[in-house]
Amino acid sequence: MAIALPPRRPRLIRTASHAGVHMRFGSTLVFVLPALLLFAVLILYPMLAALSYSFFGWQGTNRDGFVGFGNYITLLTREPYASELWGGFSHNILLFIGAFIFQNSLGLGIATLLHKRKRSKRFFQTIFALPYLVSPMVIGYLWSLMLSPLFGPVNAILRGVGLEGLALPWLGDPTLAIWVVVFVTAWQWLGFPILLYGAAIAGIPEEISEAVSLDGASAFQRFRYVTLPLLTPSIGIITVLTFIGSMEAMAIPFALGGSSGSPAGATDVMMLLFYRTAFESGNPNSVGISSALATVLFIFILAISVGITRVIRRAERKLY
Amino acid sequence: MTTSLAEKTAVIADAAPPQPSRGRDRGRKGRNRREEGPLAGRIASNVFLWGYAIVAIWPLLLMVSNALRTQQQIATEPLGLPIPLNFTSFQEAWVTASFETYFINSVVVTVGSVLLSTVVSVMAAYAFARTRSRFFHGIEALFLSGLMLPVHLAILPLFFMLDQLRMTSNIFSLILVYGALGIPFSTFVLAVFFRQLPLELEEAARLDGAGPFRAFWSVMLPLVRPALATVIVFRFVPIWNDFFYPLILMRDRDSYTLPVGLTRFFGEYSTDWPQLFAGLTIATIPLVIVFLLATKQIISGLTSGMSK
Numbered sequence: 001m002a003i004a005l006p007p008r009r010p011r012l013i014r015t016a017s018h019a020g021v022h023m024r025f026g027s028t029l030v031f032v033l034p035a036l037l038l039f040a041v042l043i044l045y046p047m048l049a050a051l052s053y054s055f056f057g058w059q060g061t062n063r064d065g066f067v068g069f070g071n072y073i074t075l076l077t078r079e080p081y082a083s084e085l086w087g088g089f090s091h092n093i094l095l096f097i098g099a100f101i102f103q104n105s106l107g108l109g110i111a112t113l114l115h116k117r118k119r120s121k122r123f124f125q126t127i128f129a130l131p132y133l134v135s136p137m138v139i140g141y142l143w144s145l146m147l148s149p150l151f152g153p154v155n156a157i158l159r160g161v162g163l164e165g166l167a168l169p170w171l172g173d174p175t176l177a178i179w180v181v182v183f184v185t186a187w188q189w190l191g192f193p194i195l196l197y198g199a200a201i202a203g204i205p206e207e208i209s210e211a212v213s214l215d216g217a218s219a220f221q222r223f224r225y226v227t228l229p230l231l232t233p234s235i236g237i238i239t240v241l242t243f244i245g246s247m248e249a250m251a252i253p254f255a256l257g258g259s260s261g262s263p264a265g266a267t268d269v270m271m272l273l274f275y276r277t278a279f280e281s282g283n284p285n286s287v288g289i290s291s292a293l294a295t296v297l298f299i300f301i302l303a304i305s306v307g308i309t310r311v312i313r314r315a316e317r318k319l320y
Numbered sequence: 321m322t323t324s325l326a327e328k329t330a331v332i333a334d335a336a337p338p339q340p341s342r343g344r345d346r347g348r349k350g351r352n353r354r355e356e357g358p359l360a361g362r363i364a365s366n367v368f369l370w371g372y373a374i375v376a377i378w379p380l381l382l383m384v385s386n387a388l389r390t391q392q393q394i395a396t397e398p399l400g401l402p403i404p405l406n407f408t409s410f411q412e413a414w415v416t417a418s419f420e421t422y423f424i425n426s427v428v429v430t431v432g433s434v435l436l437s438t439v440v441s442v443m444a445a446y447a448f449a450r451t452r453s454r455f456f457h458g459i460e461a462l463f464l465s466g467l468m469l470p471v472h473l474a475i476l477p478l479f480f481m482l483d484q485l486r487m488t489s490n491i492f493s494l495i496l497v498y499g500a501l502g503i504p505f506s507t508f509v510l511a512v513f514f515r516q517l518p519l520e521l522e523e524a525a526r527l528d529g530a531g532p533f534r535a536f537w538s539v540m541l542p543l544v545r546p547a548l549a550t551v552i553v554f555r556f557v558p559i560w561n562d563f564f565y566p567l568i569l570m571r572d573r574d575s576y577t578l579p580v581g582l583t584r585f586f587g588e589y590s591t592d593w594p595q596l597f598a599g600l601t602i603a604t605i606p607l608v609i610v611f612l613l614a615t616k617q618i619i620s621g622l623t624s625g626m627s628k
Contacts, residue, residue, distance in 0.1 A: 023450050027532045031447035032456060035440040035463070035503050042478065042500035043466055049477035061480065110372060113365045120369075126615055127373045130380060133611055133618070135561035137579040138600050141586055142383050145596060153382055156398035191376070192622065199623035248470055251563055254583070278476055279568065287476060294473040301470055 053291035059284050071285070071292035081277070081289065088261070088270040091178055091253075095269070096246035098182035103193035103238060111197035112227075125195060132191030140255025143184045147171055171256060174266035181267050185252050189245065193238050200234035201227065229316070236312030240305045247301050250275070270297055383604070387597035394593050409598035417589060419602050421574060422581030425491055427606075429566075429577055430559045432495040434552055437502025442548065444503070445510035446536050460511065466504035475568055482569060489572035497569070498559045506551045509621075513547035514540065553614040554621030560607055578603040 023031070054071050057064035075081045110128065114121055131139060146154050147170040155167035170180050204227065212222050250271035253261060259276055261268025274297065277283075278290035386394055387409055388402035413419045448460045478497065479488070487493040517540070525535045563579035570576055576584065585599050611618055 022452055023447060023532050025453060025455075028447045028451045028453065028456055031443040031532075031536075032459060035444035035507065036459060038436075038440060038496065038500040039463060039466070039503050042497055043471055043474070043503075044462070046474035046477040046481070047469070047471060050474040053476065106372070110369065113369055116365075117369075122615070124369055124373060125619065126612070127377050129619070129622075130608070130611070131376055133557055133561075133607060134380070134604050135563070135579050135607070137561070137563045137582055138603050141582060141596070142379055142600055145386075145593065145600075146379055146382070151394050151398050151593060153398045160399075187375075195619060195622050244470070248472075251579075254563075255586075274473070275568075291476060294476070298470055298473050302468075305468070 050291050050294055053287055054295045056288055057285055058287040061287065067288070071288040072296070074285075075289055075292045075296070081273075081293075084265065084268065084273050085270070085293070087265055088268045088273045091181070091261075091267065091269050092247050092249065094178060094182050095185050095249050096243055099186040099189050099242045099246060100239065102186040102190055103242065104235065107190050107193035108197055108231075111194050111201055112223075114194070114198055115201045125198065128194045129191040131188045134188075136188060136251035137255055139184065139188045140252040143180070144171060144256050147180065172263060174263045177257060177263055177266045181253050181256055184256065185246070185249060188252070189242065193242075196234060196238055197231070200231055204230050232312060232316045236309060236316070239312065240308050243308060244301055244305060247297065247304075380604070383597050383600050387594055387601045389594055391593055406594075409592075409594040410602070412592075413585075413595050413598040413602060417585055417595065417599065418573070418576075419578075419581065419585075419599060422576050422578045423602060425575060426560060426577040426603075429491050429494045429498065430556055433498030433502065433559055434555045436495060436499030437506050437555060438548065438552055440499070441503050441506030441551070442510050442541070442544065443536075445507045446514055446540060448507065448511045449514035450532075460507070463504050463507050466501075467508065471501065472564055475565070479568055489570055489575045491570070491575050491577075493569060494566060494577070497565055498562075502555045502559075506555065509551050510544060510547050513544050517543055549614070550617045550621050553610065553617040556610055557607065557618065 053063075055066060055068060057067045057070065075085065110124075114124055117124070146152055149155065149169045149172065152170075154170075158164070158167045168176060171177050208226055208230075209222055212226055217225070248271060249269050253267045253269045253272055257263070257267030259272055259280065261272055270293070274290055274293050277286055277293060279286075283289065385402045388405050388407065389400065390406055393400055414423075444463070448456060451457070482488050482493050485493075521539055521543070522535050525539045526532075530538065561579060563577075563583070566575075566577045566580040567583070570580060573584065582599060582603060586596065589595050589599075
């Protein structure tokens, strides 16, 4: 069975004989109200408010007057926002590309190999999933220690195997630092695609591969014409999630380069720019500009996610 | 961020919760032994899997090992083993670097918010599964949209609101915020589960005179226990790990949770390496314990909506 994207949620067949279990409006409301209150006050209201904030000028925490798209124009054209936004954005894209390459080569390979294991599968899954479950903050700080030029074990190993030339000040060099962030992010993230691909491969009925093997298909043909088409929806889902995750990345860059993306903005990302603009900048209109940034980010993430989902669906139809 | 990305799979894939397939696994066993292939291939696959297992686990083992060594040992032998074991760094981090406070805050916030979101979600999910009202189906869709949207971008109004109520630096506000953030995932998983339960049981209870509350409490709640376990364990992880909300909402050191405590700690103790490793280990150990105890729930939470 292919995993349709998205399959319909199974609906109950509501027959007259079960009419007795349905609830009246009043009792339903009692059940839903606590969740609804929490959601409305702490999620829905702040989201709508954040949108409205971006259309006003601000003096500190006091709303000034309606400025239309003024804040957006400032954000996109005025320095330092424009160049910082562009720098951060390009780093987010690198994070996405890095994780995407890792998960569709290494991740897919590992998941395929693991599928054939019965006894050791759970053991390996546990080990591979661990970095993903540990806090990104811990992972970031841990790698900053591992890569330390003073006592870093990574450089000690490189020197130990005779690669003196590669024992570099990884996080001090602006051209290297961003690649460290890309690598650490992909390394931590990989456990998740391994589990998801594993679940998707496990969902492919054995009978199909068996039938194709009996017809004389090679291992590669089996992967290309059976496994891959059936995995396309999963690859799509993970790509969307990886994209969202890379655009929202903050903890690892924060741990490796601080809130200003040091050295020299080399590890800056959009969420850090948002944080700095909102809470660390001296600009009296920081509320307006950071809200504009949040809105831009919000719409961008949503639009691209929907876009990727569409493309994958089309690819899915072609591969069958 | 706190609505962990994994939770978003749920809504993208939008499928049933993982179903146990023990029977099928048993049937496969005999076949798979044959399918493991020629010896060379098996060796290559072993080398590959063990190789990456080392890459994945080595930094974490090193973190624990270096936490148990002294500054001098780390400086002279970056790759040495912790012989003899030295626990003083843990003691120092726990007492002098206030990890005790951060740890207690993390536990209170995580347990409190998981309880809050689970209780309100299981009630709402039951209602969603049993109502015929369009109004409530609309509310369910609204909750689900919270799975896909980057809701943490709305932090500024939240901060102002809590600031006006004088609730910044109060861990109770973190409990409320995380509780609300857990609603989309928890209601989603639980509502799918409720919809799959046979209606006859409830019907019998109702015919015996139980009202909707009694039927929910005595008949339905015991039946959704597996889904409750998944929701509870799975929400634990992103809340324990989150640093974004406490970084902005908790302004006072006494209200820091572990991940934010770490940012302060790394600024102040940056030269005491074993203590830094010990701090990271303290922040990680409870998570690893939960993961090892509930691997099944976590993996089924991560892949919810994928296994079909």
